[in-house]
Amino acid sequence: MNRLDTEHQRLFATSDETRASGRVRHMVLGVAGPADWTLLAPVWRGVQSELDLPAPAIAVNGVDAFELWFSLADPVPADTAAAFLDGLCARYLGEVAVARRRCWPSSDAGLSVEPGRVPQLMAETGRWSAFVAPDLAAVFGDDPSLDIPPGDDAQADLLSRLRTIGRAEFQIAMARLTPEPSPFLPVPSQVAPLPAHPAAPAQGGPSGHHDDPRQFLLDVMNDPSVALALRIKAAKALLS
Structure with a gap:
């Protein structure tokens, strides 16, 4: 297992037992149609400055969206995670059409599709998804993809700077998001x-x-x- 695998497992890996119990260890919030980092950037800043959470990972999904990946120290029920993402959408993305929002897990079970591993070559576009640094996200414009595979070491370096959301941090953020x-x-x-x-x-x-x-x-x-x-x-x- 290389450094990237180690960091990915630290932040996002979910055991079969956890999946079977209906719990999740990470959450993903994206904006697509068209992709626009300027809409998602306030969420990235707000969860840190207003909800006192660690910074989520920023990803381009290789197809049509920017995404924020949240890592949890302790798994939570999928409906709790979905409620958290709904709270973020209500607080920060109220003016973004619902059709442009991508949430996993989703409060609409029919729309809850787990994103694939990042980085990854996307069959739909022949381009790559990747984690990106905050100061580079805006550079992608409306094309959230790479035409070459990102380096494993560079991706591992980005993930190594992130930490998981602790149980108490998550519960307090949930309370703040719930009117x-x-x-x-x-x-x-x-x-x-x-x-x-x-x-x-x-x-x-x-x-x-x-x-x-x-x-x-x-x-x-x-x-x-x-x-x-x-x-x-x-x-x-x-x-x-």
């Missing part, structure tokens, strides 16, 4: 309030005995079987 419910709107019936005191968990919820409310909230926040709305409430409660 507070309006006091004038009813709470959806399927979203139950968090219990005021530790109690025996229902089937499918956090397991074990909880004498520590903080530990209970942590278990709720990290349990993929718990409804996303409750997990976000737990994260916000911990922040307060």
Whole structure:
């Protein structure tokens, strides 16, 4: 395994067990039709300056889009990842037509197609996808591809400067992307309030005995079987 394989595995590799459980270790957000880095650049800057997340990898997909690749230290359910990307789109890409957005995972199951490995020769165009440095992304204009294969060492160097998003960082970013419910709107019936005191968990919820409310909230926040709305409430409660 060369340096590029090592860095790719560190950031984006997902085990078969993780896939089988419906969880993901990375997320991809792109803008296509036509490709335009000026639309995606505010997302790249904003996740760092406003959401306090590490910089995602920037890629040209070799066909029609610029992409941001987010790496997670701990796998999350695919629907949680999709909700995160939806939050980014709402915050930063509100004026970009939905048809131009590329999300993986997607909240629309019919559109959730995992991007292929980068770098890679793309059969559709005969050109290469690649990871690119932030100061070079704009140079590609509306042609997000390379006509020659990128060097493995150069790609490895780019990836080596990136780090994964920690569990707490991700949960805090999710809380910031999720607007507070309006006091004038009813709470959806399927979203139950968090219990005021530790109690025996229902089937499918956090397991074990909880004498520590903080530990209970942590278990709720990290349990993929718990409804996303409750997990976000737990994260916000911990922040307060």
